[in-house]
Each structure stands twice: as structure tokens, then as C-alpha cells.
Amino acid sequence: MEDIFSPDRLTKVLLSGVAPKAQGPAAAVAAVARKGELGPEMLFIERSTKKDDPWSGQMAFPGGRAEENDDDSLATAVRETSEELGIDLEDSLLLGRLSDLEGGPRGTRQRLTVTPYVFWLSGQRPVSDPNHEVAGVIWVPVSELLEPSRYIEYFYPPLGSDSWPGITVEGERVIWGLTLRMLIDLFRRLGRPLAIRS
Numbered sequence: 001m002e003d004i005f006s007p008d009r010l011t012k013v014l015l016s017g018v019a020p021k022a023q024g025p026a027a028a029v030a031a032v033a034r035k036g037e038l039g040p041e042m043l044f045i046e047r048s049t050k051k052d053d054p055w056s057g058q059m060a061f062p063g064g065r066a067e068e069n070d071d072d073s074l075a076t077a078v079r080e081t082s083e084e085l086g087i088d089l090e091d092s093l094l095l096g097r098l099s100d101l102e103g104g105p106r107g108t109r110q111r112l113t114v115t116p117y118v119f120w121l122s123g124q125r126p127v128s129d130p131n132h133e134v135a136g137v138i139w140v141p142v143s144e145l146l147e148p149s150r151y152i153e154y155f156y157p158p159l160g161s162d163s164w165p166g167i168t169v170e171g172e173r174v175i176w177g178l179t180l181r182m183l184i185d186l187f188r189r190l191g192r193p194l195a196i197r198s
Helices: 007-013 073-085 177-189
Strands: 026-036 039-047 063-065 093-097 101-103 112-121 134-141 151-155 163-169 173-176
Touching: 007 093, 007 112, 026 073, 026 134, 026 177, 063 073, 063 112, 073 112, 073 134, 101 177, 112 177, 151 173, 163 177, 173 177
Parallel strands: 026 112
Antiparallel strands: 026 039, 026 063, 039 134, 093 112, 101 112, 151 163, 163 173
């Protein structure tokens, strides 16, 4: 696994530099990776359940909306990760970024440009200190993200009877939606496309 998912390999396939400033509402996330006991692993959060949050309870990369004081989308991803998890990415290795995606709560007309940045952490797994926006923090081995037996059709009750492709992680948690689209982009770039409906 480390031959396809390493800092050197990722740097070669990711977009370089900071994304151009988005026109309109914008957000950024941090896809954080490191070498774990079971090989490379990635950091995900489970968002807290909140009545007015359209992404309530969903699995995601740490991140959020841009603020006026953010210099750029990279600064947004770093700030949001610090606020949500108490993890400082300033000294981590920025490997690059994935393609911008158009996000927004499904079933609404709200739209924003989301920029995913990919970081690599060295050393021990960092201690996280989640804020009120985060219900859980999990590190998922990359090998599990590539395991077809984990791919499901996911039903998200607020969206009715339609099903969505998803990846099960840690019990009943499911990565789907925008975060799954980011993973599809990532593994396509690595030459290991996910065998999942997109």
C-alpha cells in the first residue's frame, strides 16, 4: 500500500499551490494522512448532530467555510482543523490539493466551492481535542477505503428514498456525498480508482 500512498507519490499526482480564489461562498477541508500501524491512514471526523446543520452527523474531513480574515483557502483548511480538532497543520507537509468541488446541502439551492488540501503528518498520531462541532474522530486505514466489501448503497432519511454510494468505516459510520467524491478524485489520481458507483 505504501508504494501507491506515500508523500512522494501523492505529491506527484496532486495539484500544486493554493487554489485560485473562488467566486462566491467558499470552504476548504484538510485531508490529513500519516503512516499508521496498519499502513497509511486518513483522518475523518463525525460531525455533531445539530438541528440546523445540513451536514449533521455526517462523516467528513475537518474543514469549513472561509472567513474574511483567511488569506486564502489553504488558511481556511488549517484554521478549521485547529478549531475543530486542536491539531496544528502549520508544521505538517502540504502535499497538494484535489480539484475544487461544488458543495452544498443536498435538496437545497445553497452552493459553495470546496477546496480539499492534502497534508502528511510525521511521527506519532496527534492527540485531538474536538470542539462542539465534532462528535467523533477516527483514523481509517487506506486499505479499508479500497476494500470493495465496504462499499454500500446508503439511504439518508432526510433525502427520501434515494440511495447514495458509500463506504462503511468503524461500525455503522458511512463516508458518502462530497467527502466520497473527494476520495474518488484522490484514488483516481493515484491510479487506483474506487470500484464504487460515482
